[in-house]
Amino acid sequence: MTTIRNADLHCHSVVSDGTLTPEALAARASGNGVELWALTDHDEVGGQQRALAAAKDNGMRYLTGTEISITFIGQTVHVVGLGFDADNEDLREGLRQTRGGRRERAMEMSDGLAKVGIKDAFEGALKFVGNPELISRTHFARFLVESGVCKETSEVFRKYLTEGKPGFVPHRWASLKDAVTWITQAGGMAVIAHPARYKFTPNEEFALFTEFKNHGGQGVEVVTGSHTAAEYLVYAAMAKEFGLAASRGSDFHSPDDSHTELGTLPLLPEDLTPVWELLAPRIQ
Incomplete structure (x- = not known):
């Protein structure tokens, strides 16, 4: 070879x-x-x-x-x-x-974001998903950038999707x-x-x-x-x-x-x- x-x-x-x-x-x-x-x-x-x-x-x-x-x-x-x-x-x-449990986790993430005024994040994230079984924080980040909440995905993670932030939900x-x-x-x-x-x-x-x-x-x-x-x-x-x-x-x-x-x-x-x-x- x-x-x-x-x-x-x-x-x-x-x-x-x-x-x-x-x-x-x-x-x-x-x-x-x-x-x-x-x-x-x-x-x-x-x-x-x-x-x-x-x-x-x-x-x-x-x-x-x-x-x-x-x-x-x-x-x-x-x-x-x-x-x-x-x-x-x-x-x-x-x-x-x-992969099981990702959808339930995503719904909880959406609920957390709704409490700080970001509505319909689950539906928004789904627009970026090629495989619904694999909805993830990355898809939420893309939605929040598209909707103007943040300028880039790294900002979304920092403000909303890491531990202690409104959209963070741990997964086992x-x-x-x-x-x-x-x-x-x-x-x-x-x-x-x-x-x-x-x-x-x-x-x-x-x-x-x-x-x-x-x-x-x-x-x-x-x-x-x-x-x-x-x-x-x-x-x-x-x-x-x-x-x-x-x-x-x-x-x-x-x-x-x-x-x-x-x-x-x-x-x-x-x-x-x-x-x-x-x-x-x-x-x-």
Whole structure:
């Protein structure tokens, strides 16, 4: 297999909370020189066949992907799965259960926003949803920007959708063990997504990495659109410390509110093992 350098293994389509179709994402990734791509919609594998076909049409190699929401020490953490069998029944059922409850949570979020004068937020958010099972805070944020309540989505999160704010409603996700088990038993690799985003203490972060590794997790995102250049170095060191392979992904959602374009991140540091080397037999 020829050496892969420009891999983008984290992005989202209209199947979850992105704004582009899998086909449009594939064209965008290929146009930016991506050689290996994965679509990682939240708690969903419904776009995988389209993404694989689009990757082939655009001359890219492909790994199946998803991003699973879990709860760890009271916080929501994301685990990316790569290279699994997208038809695995246990994985699909686990994702279905994880998606369950999003609508009820969204209704509660809308009620909270109504109490501070923002009416019909649930209906407004639905206009931005490609998959009603996956209505999320991002869809509410887009509605509040469209309706002029805030200028950009980051302002919405800061003022309305984080803990202690009017539209925040916690969701009880799967466990870390659940997510890693679903992915690995379906033949894939579990990867900790954008670890710098979580507000863990050093001891809590050590616990996350330790438990993840103990359950069979094998990778961590080092170079991601959510990390600074300094954080690339921090998590490169963490990958070495825990014997984890390194992943790279933009976390692209939309041309309008994503800071990092598909395929434009710096390359992984040379002294790390890329996840795609371990997943070579799973690349399509």
